[in-house]
Amino acid sequence: MASTQAQILVASNRGPISYTLDEKGTLKAKRGGGGLVSGLSAIGPEAGALWVCSALGDGDREAVRRGVGEEGVRMLDIPADVHEDAYNGIANSVLWFVSHMLYQTPLEPAFDAEFRRQWASFETYNRAFADALAEEAAQGAAVLVQDYHLTLVPRMLRELRPDLRIGHFSHTPWAPPEYFRMLPDDIAAQLLGGILGADRAAFLTQRWADAFTDCCHAVLGPGIPSGTRIGVHGLGADADFLRKRSHEADVNERIVALREQIGAGRKAIVRVDRTELSKNIVRGLLAYRQLLEDQPSWRERVVHVALAYPSRQDLAVYRDYMAEVQRLADEINSQYGTPGWTPVVLHLKDDFARSLAAYRLADVALVNPIRDGMNLVAKEVPVVSDEGCALVLSREAGAYEELGEDAIVVNPYDVSGTARALHEALSMPLDERAERTKRLAGAATALPPAQWFLDQLRALDA
Numbered sequence: 001m002a003s004t005q006a007q008i009l010v011a012s013n014r015g016p017i018s019y020t021l022d023e024k025g026t027l028k029a030k031r032g033g034g035g036l037v038s039g040l041s042a043i044g045p046e047a048g049a050l051w052v053c054s055a056l057g058d059g060d061r062e063a064v065r066r067g068v069g070e071e072g073v074r075m076l077d078i079p080a081d082v083h084e085d086a087y088n089g090i091a092n093s094v095l096w097f098v099s100h101m102l103y104q105t106p107l108e109p110a111f112d113a114e115f116r117r118q119w120a121s122f123e124t125y126n127r128a129f130a131d132a133l134a135e136e137a138a139q140g141a142a143v144l145v146q147d148y149h150l151t152l153v154p155r156m157l158r159e160l161r162p163d164l165r166i167g168h169f170s171h172t173p174w175a176p177p178e179y180f181r182m183l184p185d186d187i188a189a190q191l192l193g194g195i196l197g198a199d200r201a202a203f204l205t206q207r208w209a210d211a212f213t214d215c216c217h218a219v220l221g222p223g224i225p226s227g228t229r230i231g232v233h234g235l236g237a238d239a240d241f242l243r244k245r246s247h248e249a250d251v252n253e254r255i256v257a258l259r260e261q262i263g264a265g266r267k268a269i270v271r272v273d274r275t276e277l278s279k280n281i282v283r284g285l286l287a288y289r290q291l292l293e294d295q296p297s298w299r300e301r302v303v304h305v306a307l308a309y310p311s312r313q314d315l316a317v318y319r320d321y322m323a324e325v326q327r328l329a330d331e332i333n334s335q336y337g338t339p340g341w342t343p344v345v346l347h348l349k350d351d352f353a354r355s356l357a358a359y360r361l362a363d364v365a366l367v368n369p370i371r372d373g374m375n376l377v378a379k380e381v382p383v384v385s386d387e388g389c390a391l392v393l394s395r396e397a398g399a400y401e402e403l404g405e406d407a408i409v410v411n412p413y414d415v416s417g418t419a420r421a422l423h424e425a426l427s428m429p430l431d432e433r434a435e436r437t438k439r440l441a442g443a444a445t446a447l448p449p450a451q452w453f454l455d456q457l458r459a460l461d462a
């Protein structure tokens with residue numbers, strides 16, 4: 001048992017820090033960002049919080065072995081093959097596909113012996129987290145378990161430590177029962193039962209919370225057998241951080257560079273995403289091409305700035321998707337481009353300062369996911385925008401619940417409809433755009449990360 005035990009614990013696959021090894025064998029630490037990092041900073045170091053996460057790469061594993069680490073973080077050295085099965089095999093290739101409804105169902109999924117082998121690794125990986133949390137938690141401590149990677153942890157932890165107060169938070173959408181029940185019955189029951197080991201299961205929107213309870217009723221029968229409470233906490237943008245960060249020198253430099261690529265007097269349709277299958281970048285490009293076809297007056301007067309950063313490149317389907325984004329952008333540029341005008345400016349290298357620069361100068365933000373837990377880009381753009389920005393928003397993004405009224409809403413599969421929405425957004429009078437942006441920014445910052453985190457802790461106490 002650890003000597004000092006924690007009163008508040010957070011558990012997630014990806015932690016707040018990662019390590020890389022250089023050729024001389026020196027470890028270099030890199031801090032991550034995101035809602036959970038700023039949320040946790042709200043309680044301060046004196047609260048005795050501990051973040052339990054997994055080692056993700058060789059650098060992380062070496063750091064654990066050398067005993068290098070940071071106070072308040074415990075990284076688990078889960079064997080690389082077990083992590084690979086659990087993270088890429090089950091979490092990213094099955095659970096992510098179910099929650100975002102991404103399967104091409106004539107051929108997939110096929111839950112076979114290989115799936116069962118990977119599932120056993122997923123159980124082992126969840127068990128490693130449950131054991132570590134049980135060891136580190138003080139009597140009656142609060143444990144906030146994050147996301148689909150760790151769905152089995154609440155039940156496992158409850159069995160080890162009935163005294164703990166356990167919350168689970170889903171950062172993804174939840175699938176409706178008709179889709180969720182593609183999973184083998186025992187696996188579906190194990191996933192739901194895993195989360196129901198928590199005192200409270202929370203979601204980003206009411207829609208995802210309702211889908212979860214619908215799945216519980218369909219798979220496990222009426223009622224929520226464990227008495228688990230269901231909650232909703234719609235994570236908002238961190239206005240203070242974003243406004244300050246987006247006016248630093250590196251962002252100003254990126255603005256100059258982007259403006260040069262766009263060209264004087266042209267409007268910019270901006271999108272910023274991880275190149276994630278659910279983000280619908282390809283249909284976004286198709287819609288832009290349709291706009292240039294249907295409304296030729298926009299040719300030479302608009303540029304689509306697509307920042308599409310690499311994600312999950314261990315998976316072939318993600319690599320293929322990224323290649324298709326690149327191919328289609330090139331095709332549009334060769335089809336419509338002129339000596340002084342590049343219709344699509346595509347950047348594939350992750351650069352946060354450039355993302356903020358694009359937010360600031362965007363005339364239109366395109367956020368058209370097939371399905372998305374929340375989508376913080378939709379919330380961040382209005383906060384940072386210099387002169388107001390029209391938001392074209394998918395009705396399948398969680399952010400739609402709060403931003404739908406002042407956005408131009410699209411069905412993400414409707415390419416022609418999205419092209420019309422882009423035209424409407426580009427044509428919006430500047431004063432209306434500015435008014436809407438103000439209201440969007442208000443809604444987007446209603447629940448900043450610190451408050452989002454504190455609310456969950458408070459609700460767990462209730």
Ligand code: F6P
Pocket residue numbers: 014147171172311312373
């Ligand atoms: O959307 C849910 C989520 O957990 C995000 O919070 C996060 O950005 C992503 O999925 C996980 O990404 P990765 O696989 O790169 O850790």
